[in-house]
Amino acid sequence: MTARFATIAMAGAIAVGSAGTLTAAAPVQAADRHRAAQKAIDFTGIVALSNCSGSLVRGPRSRDTDAALVMTNGHCLESGMPKAGEVIVDKRSSRTFTLLDRTGQKDLGTLRATKIEYATMTDTDVTIYRLDATYAALKKRHGTTALRLSTAKPGDGTGIKVVSGYWRKIYGCKIDATVHRLRENGWTWKDSLRYTPECETTHGTSGSPVVDVRTGQVVGVNNTGNDDGERCTLDNPCEVGRDGEVTVRRGSHYGQQTYLLARCLGKGNDVVLGGACALPRP
Secondary structure, X not given: OOOOOOOOOOOOOOEEOOOOOEEOHHHHHHHHHHHHHHHOOOOXXXXXXXXXXXXXXXXXXXXXXXXXXXXXXXXXXXXXXXXXXXXXXXXEOOOEEEEEOOOOOOEEEEEEEEEEEEXXXXXXXXXXEEEXXXXXHHHHHHOOOOEEEOOOOOOOOOEEEEEEOOOOEEEEEEEEEEEEEEEEOOEEEEEEEEEOOOOOOOOOOOOOEEEEOOOOOEEEEEEEEOXXXXXXEOOEOEEEOOOOOEEOOOOOEEEEEOHHHHHHEOHHHOEOOEOOEOOOOO
């Protein structure tokens, strides 16, 4: 299994000056806002795993007093890749993560999990670890905050940044398209995000958060790319359309949307399956 993974189109309006003349003030202001939004995305809340990347995340109902969560890929599990159809919940874990500072150049400390809250490679590719410290404790101890998971689907053309803790590198591009089904070896993922070519992510970027450059919120988790142009094999995912047609795009890279996860995080940061939660169940 591989890992992979911005820019926004700047829209400027022409302003009318006090004397009734046209000025370029609005485009300049739009460009300034654009640059400021991009600069705001750094390594805050980013972690490195032994084999992957990850991030501290929180949902719309998360509180500062809740045990913090780390998000990465399902295929980054310390026990190995889950089988197709397998869903893991509430499994004890003592995995550790290296927390980075905002520049990505300094280690702030080591974080430790108490359990795997949720993990699967069915329909999506995600693992959520519960830590032994709250968001408030991490803020006090390390001065860091968590990234917020968006409850909204990102649109095609959205500017994104993929922040890799493993490589301490930020990739910038756009969402090229939403793929109906992405198939790799025995796994199939729904509504995957395909990136524009600027995001030349690589092995080790698995689990990196995909961040919307406009909102600063997480809209996906980076998970794979087609290395060699093979058809639906390991490290060579293929796209499957609604009509069943298979398309292979060598060199394309993909992530999985996370809005479903955000909607499933309930009180106490529990992943509440069933009901309105559309994540796969055990």
